[in-house]
Amino acid sequence: MALATAGVLVAALGRPSFEASSFAAPPSLAPAGEVAVAQGLGPVVLKDATVLASTPPPTPEIVSFILRGRNLLGLESAVQEGRSPELTVAQFASRYGQSATAITALESYLNRYGISTSIYPDGLVVTASGTAAEFDSALSVQQEQYKVPAMAAQGGLAAIPAQQVHGTVQSPYLPAAVGTSVLAILGLTSYAPFSDDLIHTPKGVTASNSVTPAATHTGNLTPADFARNYNLSPLYGLGLAGQGQTLGLVTLAGFDPSTAYYFWDNVLSMKPNPDRITVYNVDDGPGAPSQAAGSAESDLDVEQAGALAPDAHVVVYTAPNTEAGYADAFFAAASQNLAGTLSSSWGEPETMLQGAAMAGAEAPAYVQAFDEAFLELAAQGQSTFVAAGDSGAYDASGGIGTTNVSVGNPDDSPFVTSVGGTRLGGTITATVGGASVKATIPAQRTWGWDWLWPDYARFGFPSEAAFAAAAVAGGGGGFSSFEPMPLYQDGLNDQGAGGYSDVQYLTPAAYSTVDGLYLPTRWNFDATPAVRHGEGTGRGLPDLATDADPFTGYLLYDPLASPALQGGWGGTSFGASQLNGAAALINQFAGQRVGLWNPSIYAFAMSADSPFTPLSAQGTGNDNLYYTGTSGHIFNPGSGLGYPDLAKLAGDFG
Numbered sequence: 016m017a018l019a020t021a022g023v024l025v026a027a028l029g030r031p032s033f034e035a036s037s038f039a040a041p042p043s044l045a046p047a048g049e050v051a052v053a054q055g056l057g058p059v060v061l062k063d064a065t066v067l068a069s070t071p072p073p074t075p076e077i078v079s080f081i082l083r084g085r086n087l088l089g090l091e092s093a094v095q096e097g098r099s100p101e102l103t104v105a106q107f108a109s110r111y112g113q114s115a116t117a118i119t120a121l122e123s124y125l126n127r128y129g130i131s132t133s134i135y136p137d138g139l140v141v142t143a144s145g146t147a148a149e150f151d152s153a154l155s156v157q158q159e160q161y162k163v164p165a166m167a168a169q170g171g172l173a174a175i176p177a178q179q180v181h182g183t184v185q186s187p188y189l190p191a192a193v194g195t196s197v198l199a200i201l202g203l204t205s206y207a208p209f210s211d212d213l214i215h216t217p218k219g220v221t222a223s224n225s226v227t228p229a230a231t232h233t234g235n236l237t238p239a240d241f242a243r244n245y246n247l248s249p250l251y252g253l254g255l256a257g258q259g260q261t262l263g264l265v266t267l268a269g270f271d272p273s274t275a276y277y278f279w280d281n282v283l284s285m286k287p288n289p290d291r292i293t294v295y296n297v298d299d300g301p302g303a304p305s306q307a308a309g310s311a312e313s314d315l316d317v318e319q320a321g322a323l324a325p326d327a328h329v330v331v332y333t334a335p336n337t338e339a340g341y342a343d344a345f346f347a348a349a350s351q352n353l354a355g356t357l358s359s360s361w362g363e364p365e366t367m368l369q370g371a372a373m374a375g376a377e378a379p380a381y382v383q384a385f386d387e388a389f390l391e392l393a394a395q396g397q398s399t400f401v402a403a404g405d406s407g408a409y410d411a412s413g414g415i416g417t418t419n420v421s422v423g424n425p426d427d428s429p430f431v432t433s434v435g436g437t438r439l440g441g442t443i444t445a446t447v448g449g450a451s452v453k454a455t456i457p458a459q460r461t462w463g464w465d466w467l468w469p470d471y472a473r474f475g476f477p478s479e480a481a482f483a484a485a486a487v488a489g490g491g492g493g494f495s496s497f498e499p500m501p502l503y504q505d506g507l508n509d510q511g512a513g514g515y516s517d518v519q520y521l522t523p524a525a526y527s528t529v530d531g532l533y534l535p536t537r538w539n540f541d542a543t544p545a546v547r548h549g550e551g552t553g554r555g556l557p558d559l560a561t562d563a564d565p566f567t568g569y570l571l572y573d574p575l576a577s578p579a580l581q582g583g584w585g586g587t588s589f590g591a592s593q594l595n596g597a598a599a600l601i602n603q604f605a606g607q608r609v610g611l612w613n614p615s616i617y618a619f620a621m622s623a624d625s626p627f628t629p630l631s632a633q634g635t636g637n638d639n640l641y642y643t644g645t646s647g648h649i650f651n652p653g654s655g656l657g658y659p660d661l662a663k664l665a666g667d668f669g
Contacts, residue, residue, distance in 0.1 A: 112138020
């Protein structure tokens with residue numbers, strides 16, 4: 016059940032358009048001859064923060080000016096219909112990038128304040144380096160130092176910690192002749208809003224899972240198991256190993272290449288090419304590897320993707336955990352155009368963006384900034400995979416602590432393939448504090464931890480309701496409040512584009528005002544919910560799903576952890592990076608880049624010999640804690656088109 020206020024917001028915002036005008040502040044606040052430009056999430060993350068002092072004038076800053084692309088609506092339609100033009104970067108820039116006149120005018124204006132600039136080759140990003148004082152003068156703002164309180168998470172997932180940042184709640188201004196070509200200004204706020212999609216089995220649990228009568232594991236699967244489970248092995252049998260391919264990873268935490276080399280060499284016995292990894296630091300990079308920053312995410316992404324395409328070159332784009340850093344990393348991958356496939360496993364809840372819109376920022380412009388990068392990637396034939404999150408249908412619960420049904424961003428973009436989670440079939444036997452927990456699931460299903468809740472006492476909880484609220488984990492999925500239903504989903508008609516079934520174990524309760532929205536912060540619990548039906552109107556997520564439950568999960572080598580090699584890791588991060596590696600093999604098989612998967616895979620799924628197994632069983636036991644399957648549907652929120660047969664999918668692409 017979508018949050019009522021979200022529906023009102025969608026109606027007010029309308030369909031995000033690349034041609035929409037920038038947010039305009041009241042005329043009385045605008046300096047003469049200037050226009051306000053959207054600045055991202057600053058107004059919402061800083062409005063309740065404590066002001067400590069003015070930002071010291073010499074503070075160095077990197078700010079990104081995301082430019083409005085030209086003629087993008089026609090390109091958007093073509094890409095969604097599967098007619099990607101396979102452009103070079105130069106061709107994209109000449110047809111869709113901002114004009115040289117507009118770019119020169121912006122750079123000249125900023126240079127007058129002592130700010131140095133550089134333009135990305137695609138004509139969509141100007142990165143600017145200067146001091147806080149220089150940006151304050153150029154943009155008519157006053158930046159402050161803030162203490163932002165922690166975002167308390169519901170359930171067992173990590174909250175966003177308290178941060179001390181610089182930023183401003185004021186709208187930045189530019190001269191009208193310059194500002195009309197700028198879509199958004201990112202980087203005036205240094206807040207780190209993005210969380211990784213990585214999760215471990217609950218603390219103190221020792222588990223084994225019998226997938227077949229002859230196989231037992233304790234969450235210690237490897238990429239070879241992924242290849243077997245999703246039928247990638249036939250491509251290896253043809254001699255394909257990613258030769259001549261380049262795959263890219265975008266991450267927001269420091270990465271040491273020696274970690275991946277150790278995993279490939281000493282854990283998997285791969286004997287990798289010692290020069291196969293190239294690291295690009297975007298916007299000066301995220302700093303040294305750190306557990307607190309999430310470097311385990313960076314490690315797993317490279318370990319998994321690189322193992323599945325063992326002879327491919329690997330390009331890692333590392334960026335600061337800021338809105339400017341994340342956007343710039345995708346634009347860098349597009350402007351370099353080196354990687355035929357790309358993945359990332361970081362995101363934030365759409366609810367945070369809704370709060371930004373209520374706080375006076377232009378959330379659609381922020382969403383469009385990422386969409387421009389993803390659209391360029393698709394137009395150049397680059398496939399992009401983004402993890403859908405690990406909080407089930409309640410993405411905001413792990414980000415800002417609210418309990419409304421929600422999905423994540425940027426995997427909500429119609430120009431990326433959103434990767435959800437499943438749990439492998441079999442019998443799990445877990446030991447918790449010396450007591451045994453056992454569950455048998457006959458076949459692969461949508462990932463949600465509701466199967467674990469009845470054993471609440473073993474985990475030290477007084478009731479199933481209390482454990483349910485503390486163990487909110489599952490594959491992200493649902494319907495976007497910002498992105499409209501794309502053409503390739505609309506074509507499903509009665510086969511499950513917008514129609515859905517749900518089982519409401521968790522009913523949002525205890526409403527209050529959070530970030531300007533009337534949102535719930537608690538749940539009421541029902542252990543045996545009835546199946547209900549509804550209709551979603553936005554972009555449906557995810558597009559497909561693979562194993563993400565840490566109880567049937569994977570090994571991760573992280574030298575910052577103790578022990579460094581651990582089993583029991585899961586999350587949709589694994590699927591996004593694994594499909595990245597698989598896509599490199601599929602490109603090699605096809606003899607060309609296949610580009611954005613979505614238009615093709617939705618068409619393949621409607622064929623008589625679909626490469627997907629839809630998870631359409633209806634009711635409890637096949638849900639992401641809310642959305643369940645619907646009989647006869649080939650698409651279901653929570654698991655998308657289902658799990659793939661990658662050899663068959665390669666044949667369809669080929």
